[in-house]
Amino acid sequence: MKKLLPAVLAASLLSLSACVDDDMDAGIAPVPPTSAPELSLETMKDITRELSSDEFAGRAPGTVGEEKTLALLTERFAAAGIAPGNGDSWYQDVPLLSIEAQNVSPLTITGGGEDLSLAYGPEMVVTTYREQKKIDIVDSDMVFVGYGVNAPERGWNDYEGLDVKGKTVVILVNDPDFGTDSLEGDFGGRAMTYYGRWTYKYEEAARQGAAAALIVHDTAPASYGWNVVESSWSGPQFYAQSENGGADQTKVNGWIHKDVAARIFANAGLDLAAQMAAAKQKGFKAVDLGLKASVSFENTMMRMNSKNVIGILQGKSRPDEYVLYTAHWDHLGICKPDASGDNICNGAVDNATGTAALVALAEAHAKAGAPERSIIFLAVTAEESGLLGSKHYAENPVYPLAKTVGGVNMDAFLIAGPAKNVVVVGKGKSELDNYLEAALTNDGRIAEAEPTPEAGYYYRSDHFSFAKKGVPMIYFDGGEDLVDGGREAGKKIADDYRANKYHAPSDEFDADWDWTGVMADLRVYYTVARMLATTEDWPNWVEGDEFRAIRDQSRAGS
Incomplete structure (x- = not known):
């Protein structure tokens, strides 16, 4: 395999400097020419x-796997x-609570034409955020x-006029604009908003006082199959420790298979497809x-400090200004066989590759x-449990x-060979x-926008x-427009990973992987951060972005 030569990066950065000098209106201050060492395959x-x-x-956090990972890093x-x-x-330290559901009864549904008894695993999964x-x-x-x-800001309230205290709410995955072709609509068209994430849905159900929240799994709007739900939501689940032990949360959070949901709705004399269509309409x-x-x-519980x-590589002239690399070191641990x-669940791609990249870049x-x-090189814990490690750092930053x-x-390098593009998750935001x-x-x-904004990847990683x-x-990934085979070949590899390896035991290291695309992407990760660490510029979110006002206020007080 051809190695990346220092001269390549040096020439790249020299050309970048010229490019930047000619493009001051793009918001980038001039970057002096910078030589670069070889990146280690x-x-x-x-x-x-x-x-x-x-x-x-x-x-998994709190296991021998964490101990070994910390020692290695x-x-x-x-x-x-x-x-x-x-x-x-x-x-x-990241204070976590581990809760593992055991002796789970069937989920029984009564009161309709027939009583239903739903099996834990193939038909439903449940857990709790409560320390109980x-x-x-x-x-x-x-x-x-x-x-x-x-x-309220979108004129939408599915709970309007409802009192759901003590009740079980059944919720659709994604948001009401799912399935539209454009990026226009009450919820950004086909690009998922945070309202479409399962984390939000459980949060809102808790705010409304529901006893239980069950999300209807549907492969396309969830962007993963039931196998991912079953493997990810069984075994120990990790949550941030809270002073009240989660007393303000729902007692049960879970998922139900779409086929099961259809049976439940039919039992109530309703058609699931018709109700799903109705839920997309404002005023539902x-x-x-x-x-x-x-x-x-029953729950087996344990409080712990994951890490x-x-x-840090100290800056030589402005050491109190910081550029950040992030990647999560954790994965699912022991999962469904x-x-x-x-x-x-070895998590080779997700995210041993990103963690390795932190070391190679350091x-x-x-x-x-x-x-x-x-x-700053930050390897965070408990990403798989809802971005808990990065959330803890962001709320308790070591550096302002x-x-x-x-x-x-960096989260999960696509092992697919060299590509003509990279895919930016959230392109145009900053x-x-x-x-x-x-x-x-x-x-x-070239940099291209993600082809599947409906999957909500912007809300699913530590950035x-x-x-x-x-x-x-x-946050960008290796592109799917491959040098060898084009977009068809890239899509085939990406689809195969999502369907057969993502959050599964088969996400394992392969000695025959082609690393040329990964190393090309690593060069870009190096260059972007090196530019940021050299320039005097303070890039911001674009005007009108949801995070712009927060940044402006933060910088004004710095």
């Missing part, structure tokens, strides 16, 4: 292989030549609340299903020498967010797009935790 291979080995047991960060990033420590040994839902009235959205009124739900389970890993009996930046600004210039998030465009200039590649606090973040 062996580091990428070795760390990805080790992190995703069975010995790491799927890297601190050893490799130190060897790379960067310093501990939290005083004298490499770590930031036993959960019982008994004869809870069921109400269909459409998409479960309460958005919730429907009392005339049914009652019951379920019970974010933080390294596949047909062969393998029950370790090596490269340290070898290049300190830039003007400091660079007002002095954090911007950041780059001025960091200009840096990416400049970094791609010498490569002859979102920082965006909510105003820090400009960019």
Whole structure:
């Protein structure tokens, strides 16, 4: 495999400097020419292989997999030549609560034409956010609340006029604009808003006082199959510790298979498809299903401190200004066995690759020498449980967010060979797009918007935790327009990963992987951050973006 030569990056950055000088109106200050060291393919291979080995047991927080991961990262960060990033420590404690549902009863539905008994796993999954040994839902009235959205600024409230205290709400996944072709509509057209995320739906159900919230799984609007739900929502679930032990949360949060939902609606004398269509219309009124739900389970609970890993390369002239790299080190741990009996979700692509990239980039930046600004390398925990590690850092920053210039998030490198493009999740939201465009200039590649904005990827990785606090973040993936085979070949590889490997035991390291595309993308990750660490510019969100006002207020007080 051809290695990436230092001269290539040096020439790239020289051309970037000229490009930037000619494009001041793009919002990028001039960047001096900068040489760059070689990026290590062996580091990428070795760390990805080790992190995703069975010995790491799927890297679940609070397990031997976490212990091994922390040891590996601190050893490799130190060897790379960067310093501990939290005083004298490499770590930031992240207080978590582990809850594992056990002895789960069937979910029984009564009051209709026939009583239904739904099996845990193939037909439904349930958990709780409450720190409670036993959960019982008994004869809870069921109400269909459409998409479960309460958005006054959009003139939409699926809970209007309802009292759902003590009741079980049934909710559709995604948001009311799902299925539209354009990016126009009450909820951004086919681009999912945060109202479409399962996290929001459970949050709103809790605010409304519901006893239980059940989301109807549908593969297309969820963007993953039932197998992902079953593997991700069984076993220990991790939540942020709270002072009240989750007493303000619903007693039960769960998912029901769409085929099961159709049976439930039919039992209530309703057609699911017709109700789904009605829920897309503004002014939709919730429907009392005339049914009652019951379920019970016991919980095994444990409080723990998982850890974010933080390294820093101190800036030489403006060390109190920071550029951020993020990637999550965790995965699902032990999960549902596949047909062969393998029950370790190794998470090779997701996200051993991104974690390896943090180390490879730390090596490269340290070898290049300190830039003007400091660079932070942040490996976060519990992303798979709802971005908990990055959320904790963003709410308890080691380095002031007002002095954090911007950041780059890396989550699951597409192993597909070289591509003609990169895919930007949230393209057009911030001025960091200009840096990416400049970094791609010498490569002859282009940046494109994500082809499936309806999947809501912007709200599904760690950059979102920082965006909510105003820090400009960019998140891009390797492109699917492959040099060998074009978009058809790229889509086939991406679709196969999502259908057969994502959150499954089959996401394993493969010695035959073609790393050329990954290394090309790594070069771009290096260049974007190096530019940010060298320039005096403070990129912002574009005018009118939802995070612009937060950033402006933060910077005004810095």
